[in-house]
Amino acid sequence: MTQATDATKSASEPCLLTHDEGRVRVLTFNRPRALNAFNQELYLALAEALRSADADPQVRVIVLTGAGDAFTAGQDLTEMASMASATGVIGFEVLLDALEAVGKPILAAVNGLGLGLGLTILLHTDINLMADEAKLKCPFVTLGVVPEAGSSFLLPHVLGYQRTAELLFSARYMGAKEARETGLVLETLPRAQLLPRVLELATKIAQQPPAAVRETKRLMRHATRGEARAARAREAEEFKARMVSPEFQEAMRAFAEKRAPNFD
Amino acid sequence: MTQATDATKSASEPCLLTHDEGRVRVLTFNRPRALNAFNQELYLALAEALRSADADPQVRVIVLTGAGDAFTAGQDLTEMASMASATGVIGFEVLLDALEAVGKPILAAVNGLGLGLGLTILLHTDINLMADEAKLKCPFVTLGVVPEAGSSFLLPHVLGYQRTAELLFSARYMGAKEARETGLVLETLPRAQLLPRVLELATKIAQQPPAAVRETKRLMRHATRGEARAARAREAEEFKARMVSPEFQEAMRAFAEKRAPNFD
Amino acid sequence: MTQATDATKSASEPCLLTHDEGRVRVLTFNRPRALNAFNQELYLALAEALRSADADPQVRVIVLTGAGDAFTAGQDLTEMASMASATGVIGFEVLLDALEAVGKPILAAVNGLGLGLGLTILLHTDINLMADEAKLKCPFVTLGVVPEAGSSFLLPHVLGYQRTAELLFSARYMGAKEARETGLVLETLPRAQLLPRVLELATKIAQQPPAAVRETKRLMRHATRGEARAARAREAEEFKARMVSPEFQEAMRAFAEKRAPNFD
Numbered sequence: 001m002t003q004a005t006d007a008t009k010s011a012s013e014p015c016l017l018t019h020d021e022g023r024v025r026v027l028t029f030n031r032p033r034a035l036n037a038f039n040q041e042l043y044l045a046l047a048e049a050l051r052s053a054d055a056d057p058q059v060r061v062i063v064l065t066g067a068g069d070a071f072t073a074g075q076d077l078t079e080m081a082s083m084a085s086a087t088g089v090i091g092f093e094v095l096l097d098a099l100e101a102v103g104k105p106i107l108a109a110v111n112g113l114g115l116g117l118g119l120t121i122l123l124h125t126d127i128n129l130m131a132d133e134a135k136l137k138c139p140f141v142t143l144g145v146v147p148e149a150g151s152s153f154l155l156p157h158v159l160g161y162q163r164t165a166e167l168l169f170s171a172r173y174m175g176a177k178e179a180r181e182t183g184l185v186l187e188t189l190p191r192a193q194l195l196p197r198v199l200e201l202a203t204k205i206a207q208q209p210p211a212a213v214r215e216t217k218r219l220m221r222h223a224t225r226g227e228a229r230a231a232r233a234r235e236a237e238e239f240k241a242r243m244v245s246p247e248f249q250e251a252m253r254a255f256a257e258k259r260a261p262n263f264d
Numbered sequence: 265m266t267q268a269t270d271a272t273k274s275a276s277e278p279c280l281l282t283h284d285e286g287r288v289r290v291l292t293f294n295r296p297r298a299l300n301a302f303n304q305e306l307y308l309a310l311a312e313a314l315r316s317a318d319a320d321p322q323v324r325v326i327v328l329t330g331a332g333d334a335f336t337a338g339q340d341l342t343e344m345a346s347m348a349s350a351t352g353v354i355g356f357e358v359l360l361d362a363l364e365a366v367g368k369p370i371l372a373a374v375n376g377l378g379l380g381l382g383l384t385i386l387l388h389t390d391i392n393l394m395a396d397e398a399k400l401k402c403p404f405v406t407l408g409v410v411p412e413a414g415s416s417f418l419l420p421h422v423l424g425y426q427r428t429a430e431l432l433f434s435a436r437y438m439g440a441k442e443a444r445e446t447g448l449v450l451e452t453l454p455r456a457q458l459l460p461r462v463l464e465l466a467t468k469i470a471q472q473p474p475a476a477v478r479e480t481k482r483l484m485r486h487a488t489r490g491e492a493r494a495a496r497a498r499e500a501e502e503f504k505a506r507m508v509s510p511e512f513q514e515a516m517r518a519f520a521e522k523r524a525p526n527f528d
Numbered sequence: 529m530t531q532a533t534d535a536t537k538s539a540s541e542p543c544l545l546t547h548d549e550g551r552v553r554v555l556t557f558n559r560p561r562a563l564n565a566f567n568q569e570l571y572l573a574l575a576e577a578l579r580s581a582d583a584d585p586q587v588r589v590i591v592l593t594g595a596g597d598a599f600t601a602g603q604d605l606t607e608m609a610s611m612a613s614a615t616g617v618i619g620f621e622v623l624l625d626a627l628e629a630v631g632k633p634i635l636a637a638v639n640g641l642g643l644g645l646g647l648t649i650l651l652h653t654d655i656n657l658m659a660d661e662a663k664l665k666c667p668f669v670t671l672g673v674v675p676e677a678g679s680s681f682l683l684p685h686v687l688g689y690q691r692t693a694e695l696l697f698s699a700r701y702m703g704a705k706e707a708r709e710t711g712l713v714l715e716t717l718p719r720a721q722l723l724p725r726v727l728e729l730a731t732k733i734a735q736q737p738p739a740a741v742r743e744t745k746r747l748m749r750h751a752t753r754g755e756a757r758a759a760r761a762r763e764a765e766e767f768k769a770r771m772v773s774p775e776f777q778e779a780m781r782a783f784a785e786k787r788a789p790n791f792d
Contacts, residue, residue, distance in 0.1 A: 105429065105433055126425075126426065126429040127426050127429055127430050127433075128426060140740070140744065141737060141741050141744055142737075143740075144737045144739075146740060146743045146744050146747055147747060147748075152744070152747035152748050152750070152751070153748075153750075156748055156751065156752075157425075157751075158424060158425070158426075160686060160711045161685075161686070161748065161752075162654065162655050162656060162686075162711065162713075162714050163711070163714060164748065165633065165655055165745070165748065166655050166714055166729070168744050169633055169654075169655075169733045169736060169741055169744070170732055170736075171736065183424045183426065183427070186426050201430075201434070204434055205433045205434060207527065208406065208433060208434075208435065208527060209405060209406075209408045209511035209514075209525075209527040210527070211408075211506075211509060211511055212404070212405040212407075212408045212506065212509075212511055213405050213433055215410045215502050215506065216404065216405055216410050216411060216416070216432050216433070217429070217433075219410055219411060219416035219495070219498055219499060219502065220411075220416050220417075220420055220425065220428060220429065222416070222417075222495070223416070223421075224420075224425070227751060231750070231751060234747055234750060235747060238743050238747065242740060242743065245739060245740075247737035247739055247740055250737075251737070261737075263735065263736065263737040369693065390689075390690065390693040390697075391690050391693055391694050391697075392690060421689075422688060422690075447691070449690075450691060450694055465694070468698055469697045469698060471791065472669045472670065472697060472698075472699065472791065473669060473670075473672045473775035473778075473779070473789075473791040474791070475672075475770075475773060476668070476669040476671075476672045476674060476770060476775055477697055479674045479766050480669055480680070480696050480697070481693070481697075483674055483675060483680035483759070483762055483763055483766065484675075484680050484681075484684055484689065484692065484693065486680070486759070486762060487680070487681040487684065487685075487755060488684075488689070
């Protein structure tokens with residue numbers, strides 16, 4: 001997939017959909033054939049949409065969700081190999097900076113599969129609800145890499161150290177019930193009821209005095225912001241080292257050859 | 265209500281009751297007609313009673329509870345508007361400093377309604393038990409203000425970030441069952457059994473070697489003390505700014521006019 | 529028990545057993561007649577075995593468990609009194625430094641009773657599973673001393689502040705169900721199934737790319753390492769002071785005289 005192809009595609013079908021329900025801005029990842037995986041285009045589109053929603057006085061709450069059956073498969077693996085040698089703007093980092101800068105509440109409606117950033121983005125949103133049918137996974141070690149998006153600090157903060165260790169080391173799926181019980185999401189419900197319920201909650205929050213809500217979020221985020229940023233910096237440094245490791249190369253070869261990787 | 269009136273009232277009926285059960289000092293908020301709301305008098309009386317109990321070698325454990333049906337409605341709103349222009353000693357800050365300085369274990373028996381400080385005081389006590397009939401709420405954003413008492417740091421520390429965000433943004437009530445499941449209180453039981461159970465637990469702790477207990481509390485509190493203090497300072501600064509905001513003024517007008525506030 | 533006796537005993541029956549299951553190194557505390565209590569010999573043997581396992585390229589995961597009915601009774605009280613006047617190497621500190629330095633995942637199979645370090649060691653392992661029949665207790669205050677092994681910081685981090693306060697102040701037992709519900713262990717199961725399940729999980733982790741797993745653990749531990757170390761230093765300082773306190777002396781006299789201590 002080249003940038004030219006992306007540009008062509010995005011002209012007819014944007015990779016991010018935007019619409020408002022009253023004072024709630026809904027942003028929908030819209031690459032359903034790629035399970036809404038994040039390519040450079042989607043990273044930058046979402047970052048820009050977040051900045052725009054945060055600046056818009058008509059918008060009080062932001063909702064993130066995915067089109068079709070998936071929430072998001074995370075980093076698009078077809079672009080991942082090229083990240084090792086990437087120069088210039090890294091969409092992933094631009095998106096995380098944008099997420100961190102948003103002052104308004106962000107709710108996530110996890111409608112389906114979440115991989116990698118599909119899970120770790122939930123550490124940067126404020127309230128997450130999840131469809132019973134959805135499942136989440138952090139496949140970092142299986143790819144020979146390490147956690148990202150500050151998750152080496154934020155995920156233990158939410159799930160506890162042990163559960164995080166077990167999930168990251170085994171790279172297994174977590175279902176909706178477990179996500180709720182461990183505190184990764186607040187509520188789980190059938191997919192058909194997910195977005196209506198998220199909008200109901202978002203609308204209720206949108207009725208509160210917006211500056212008080214914004215300052216409350218700022219005060220709450222303050223406590224972990226420094227550590228989350230420091231974790232992101234440590235992760236990014238190690239991530240770069242991992243991308244030239246034999247483990248990562250074997251994982252990418254196995255992905256290309258559609259076989260299980262061999263780490264013996 | 266003037267200070268003179270308070271002084272008259274407190275002569276006949278003190279705003280704080282004190283009695284000992286063996287080595288356990290029980291302090292009871294006693295303004296039942298005001299749902300035990302904290303006015304300047306009660307802030308200072310409780311602060312002084314905590315210092316006195318901590319210094320008394322006959323006392324090993326402290327219990328906090330409320331008279332009548334409420335635990336405490338928090339800041340007395342009839343005095344809140346005047347806080348914006350207050351000079352001299354702020355009772356609220358005096359109480360928090362006193363709570364933080366107590367070396368002995370403090371148990372809370374949440375017998376009924378807790379609003380604002382009625383919830384956030386539970387972040388400065390060591391063990392909280394709650395009546396099944398009680399409920400708690402942080403109405404900060406609805407008043408156009410922000411969390412206090414270090415709760416922007418301590419509440420996410422206890423409930424997790426997301427649950428705290430949802431509670432603070434929506435300003436809804438939390439019942440006893442949810443308070444237990446989220447870790448805000450350790451046990452819930454019928455109101456008639458609450459104080460006996462709290463005294464049983466307090467008496468058991470009072471049989472332990474007191475210096476070892478005190479040093480254990482000191483070591484446990486050390487880890488969060490600095491961050492809790494820093495959060496309090498950030499909150500206090502923002503609180504002051506919020507009290508001259510249009511949102512706060514609308515909230516106070518609506519309170520005086522007994523109507524719902526309008527933040528559109 | 530003298531060092532000479534220990535040396536004789538350890539010649540015939542080592543205090544720590546070591547065997548490998550594939551790429552998993554299993555280390556078994558083996559002083560069953562002393563409920564696997566840690567004496568100086570066992571502290572040093574386990575520290576050395578951890579360093580050796582971490583350096584061995586054939587080993588990818590480490591498992592800790594106890595021989596017989598107990599996990600470990602923690603500090604051997606027959607050696608505790610002499611610690612007050614100890615000079616030279618302190619086995620306890622050597623072990624904690626070694627645990628902290630291990631880069632590979634450590635799983636604990638809590639097969640039975642855990643006292644003191646038998647609980648607090650679980651804050652330095654990565655994934656803990658526990659037999660339904662096992663129970664855990666931190667008897668620190670009852671001995672007139674304070675929490676150790678960084679537990680004044682790490683235990684509230686896992687269980688929450690209140691539950692930790694209640695457990696430490698009351699020095700009561702915690703069963704397997706409560707240990708799981710509070711997050712101290714991830715799974716509980718009948719003792720006969722414990723080690724097979726731990727080995728199954730360890731083997732699964734051992735199939736992942738080892739450098740990615742190691743770096744993931746390093747990143748995850750980074751966030752709490754500094755605070756855990758600082759807590760250990762504060763605890764060690766206070767522990768020394770407590771060991772010359774009247775409370776500690778009464779606790780040791782009561783232990784020697786097989787009577788309940790009196791702290792009135």
